[in-house]
Every structure is written in C-alpha cells, then in structure tokens.
Amino acid sequence: MTLRSWGQLPARPAAEERWWNDRAASLPGIAGTMLAYGNGRSYGDVGLNSGATLLHTRGMDRFIAFDEANGVLTCEAGVLLSEILDVFVPRGWFLPVTPGTRFVTVGGAIANDVHSKNHHRAGTFGCHVRRFELLRSDGSRRICSPHEHADWFAATIGGLGLTGLITWVELALKRIPGVGIAVENTRFCGLDEFFALNAEAEARHEYTVAWIDCLADTPRGIFMAGDHAQGRGLVMAAKRPLSFPLTPPLSLVNGLTLRAFNQAYYHRPLPAQTVMPYAPYFYPLDGLLHWNRLYGRQGFYQYQFVLPMAARAALDDILRSIAASGQGSFLAVLKTFGDLSSPGLLSFPMPGVTLALDFPNRGAATLALFDRLDAIVSVAGGRLYAAKDARMSGEFFRRAYPHLDEFLPFIDAKFSSDFARRVLP
Ligand SMILES: Cc1cc2nc3c(=O)[nH]c(=O)nc-3n(C[C@H](O)[C@H](O)[C@H](O)COP(=O)(O)OP(=O)(O)OC[C@H]3O[C@@H](n4cnc5c(N)ncnc54)[C@H](O)[C@@H]3O)c2cc1C
Numbered sequence: 001m002t003l004r005s006w007g008q009l010p011a012r013p014a015a016e017e018r019w020w021n022d023r024a025a026s027l028p029g030i031a032g033t034m035l036a037y038g039n040g041r042s043y044g045d046v047g048l049n050s051g052a053t054l055l056h057t058r059g060m061d062r063f064i065a066f067d068e069a070n071g072v073l074t075c076e077a078g079v080l081l082s083e084i085l086d087v088f089v090p091r092g093w094f095l096p097v098t099p100g101t102r103f104v105t106v107g108g109a110i111a112n113d114v115h116s117k118n119h120h121r122a123g124t125f126g127c128h129v130r131r132f133e134l135l136r137s138d139g140s141r142r143i144c145s146p147h148e149h150a151d152w153f154a155a156t157i158g159g160l161g162l163t164g165l166i167t168w169v170e171l172a173l174k175r176i177p178g179v180g181i182a183v184e185n186t187r188f189c190g191l192d193e194f195f196a197l198n199a200e201a202e203a204r205h206e207y208t209v210a211w212i213d214c215l216a217d218t219p220r221g222i223f224m225a226g227d228h229a230q231g232r233g234l235v236m237a238a239k240r241p242l243s244f245p246l247t248p249p250l251s252l253v254n255g256l257t258l259r260a261f262n263q264a265y266y267h268r269p270l271p272a273q274t275v276m277p278y279a280p281y282f283y284p285l286d287g288l289l290h291w292n293r294l295y296g297r298q299g300f301y302q303y304q305f306v307l308p309m310a311a312r313a314a315l316d317d318i319l320r321s322i323a324a325s326g327q328g329s330f331l332a333v334l335k336t337f338g339d340l341s342s343p344g345l346l347s348f349p350m351p352g353v354t355l356a357l358d359f360p361n362r363g364a365a366t367l368a369l370f371d372r373l374d375a376i377v378s379v380a381g382g383r384l385y386a387a388k389d390a391r392m393s394g395e396f397f398r399r400a401y402p403h404l405d406e407f408l409p410f411i412d413a414k415f416s417s418d419f420a421r422r423v424l425p
Contacts, residue, residue: 021059038108044390158344
C-alpha cells in the first residue's frame, strides 16, 4: 500500500505496514526503523516512514477507565477524539482541547501536541494529559507524567512519534453545560480590525478564531467567538457525512474557484449570534470526508506558522506575498496563541499569531513561494508547525525550535520518519 499523508503529496511507500492492536504486546523486532501511524491526519511527512515500517495504532481503541468525579479518562492511544466525543458529550464532558478535525487519535494529538481555538484559555492538548505509558524498542515501559519521568513526558508531548510508542493515556476531560455552542460572528476588513476584535473577544470567550480571505486586496474575514451553551436540545441528527468520491487528475482548487469560493463564503448570510451544534463549529471540514482529494493527484501543502506578537508587521508582508503570488487558500485560519506554556520540548505554539493556509501543489512555483514566506517567518522569530509541514529545511527547523538539543537524546534509535530524516541533524 502507498499510504499518503493528508496532503496527498507523492511519497515513497513504507516497506511494511503492521497492525499493532494489543497494548501489552512487545514491539516487533525489525531490521530497519518503525513509526506509529495514527489516523493519517498530519498534512506532511511526520507520519510517514518511507522504505521502513509503519505500525498502525487504530486497533488500540479501547476505553480503560473513567473517573466520573474528576472527568479523567484512561484510554488506549489509538482511540479517536470522535469516539471520545460520541460517548462523553451526552454525559456532559468535552475534550479540553480539540483540533479542527475530530478524526485524530489520542496518540497523534499528543505527538503533535495539538492546539485549538481555546489556546488563550487552555494551552495545548498536552496541558491536559495526566499520564501515559511509553513503550520503547528495547522493551522498556515508562509511566510518564509531569511528576514521574518528567523528562520523558516533555520529550514525548510534541515529540513527533520519535521517542517510542504511546500505548495508553490518562486525559482530563472538561465539564460542559450542554451540547451546543453559542457563537458570535463578526465580519472584519483589515488586520487592525481583526486584532481589535480578537483582544476584546479573548477576554470574554472561551473559543476564538477567524477565517480570512487572503486573496482580497485588503485581507477580510469572519471572526467567530464561541462558548459552550446550556441545553440538551442540539444533538446533531446522526447522518452519514458526504464523501468526495475520487481523486481527479488535476486540482479542482485553482485561482478561479478560490476567488469564487472566498467571495461567496465572505458574503454568505450570517447570523450575528446563534447557538449551533458543536460539530460544525469545531469541525467544519469533517462534513465532507476525503475533501483532500479535491486537490488532485499532485496533492496540496498546508503552511502554518506562528509569529511573535511583536512581529505583526511580518504578517502583512506574508499576506502581501501570498496575494502577489496568485496562489491562495480556501479557509485560511487566523488565530492568536496565549501565553500558557506548552509542556513539550518541541511543541509548536508560542505566544503570538498563527495562520494556516492550504496551497495546491504547483511544484516549483509553490515551493518558491514557501521559501519567500520562510524567510519572513524566520527573520521575525517565528516557526512552522511540523504536523503541517512537508518541505521546510533542517536549518530552519533547528533554528526555530530552541529545545531541540535537549530533545535529541530521547529519540528511540529504532524510530524514525521522513520528517525526522529531513530536518534532524
Ligand atoms: C482538517 C484538519 C484540521 C486540523 N486542525 C488542527 C488544529 O486546529 N490544530 C492542530 O494542532 N492540528 C490540526 N490538525 C493536524 C492534526 O491534528 C495532527 O496532525 C494530528 O497529530 C493527527 O493525528 P493522527 O492520529 O491522524 O496522527 P498521524 O497523522 O497518523 O501521526 C501524527 C504523528 O503522531 C505520531 N503518533 C501517532 N500515534 C502515536 C502513538 N500511539 N505513539 C507515538 N506516536 C504516535 C506519528 O508517529 C506521527 O509522528 C488538523 C488536521 C486536519 C486534517
């Protein structure tokens, strides 16, 4: 099988794929390297191991225990966030931090230390992990927490799957008053307006995020603030999501369709305030399965960076460079990170502003644009998100992640990935 990452970029296949379903089993003795494969929702190559072994963890999908008094769930690392939501939302519990798709495994969420729209209040996913077990290729098992093997805990959270295999996890869920989300939508034009809205909204709301149209002459967008709402009446009717059926030879996303989509999205009728089911608020793209096929056989890149707040001017430069390139994105997502520190040595978030954009893979033209954007991000003291990356240089990665040297000794010699081989010393 040729497993591809979410961006569907052409990649060399793994030599072998094994299902790893039993958390008590030993890791296979193999000649080369191995890597856990969660649910393949990373865009680039952190989850790929070309020419070597991938261990599918989705079969490790059991709930182990739930402490109802404190909301602490113990589960295997292959459980999907969607499976947690299905069981626990009706009981009044929610994920403390959730990325923009619920189809990721708990192990994958830890390995990339994912963030959500509530970073300013809750930090990253790893901030809510109480403990986990780490299995190494030498057969050793360590219980890792902020108090026990704390150095292994810090290396494995955001550790890109390189420190070994996480088998089970204890995660603190959070109480919610109901299943809906009260949302306030505001259209804005220009980044000054975005930052003013955001400062005011972060003080009042648990979740904040904006969609921006980066192809418009002045960046414009829709700011969405949300909070869990009371009431039990908003359970989504269980309907089968639609699925994009095939990968067309060429990308259906191009300058023309992007402009038309962004225009229509910006002007669509929008209630200023509404209460909606949680799924379309947190996971708008999960409604169309395999939407990544829209980009055709050459696939697409996501480019997500964070800039320190003091380097705001660099954001203008980046948006100008993107608009000038004529390459752009559906649903570019703009958000600020708060100053809660992440527990992982290689966690991506830092206080500042982050933007995530999708680009159809147009070969050299797209890569040249990224080189220009890298130069701006780098000079501004920012960095790129490994979970979304498929091409940043090792030099840029090593400069942007100041704790890399502390992390290196924790890598398991039998674990590797395409990403690691590209960027690590
Ligand atoms: C539509 C969409 C929206 C997204 N939105 C966000 C967002 O808002 N915020 C955000 O932070 N991310 C976001 N992401 C990225 C996604 O959350 C991460 O890439 C996540 O890590 C994917 O998890 P996965 O289970 O699919 O893991 P994979 O992509 O399969 O693997 C990711 C990494 O986890 C490692 N891994 C998996 N399981 C284990 C294990 N048991 N033990 C050790 N290592 C393991 C793998 O080796 C790999 O390095 C989004 C992705 C998509 C497709």
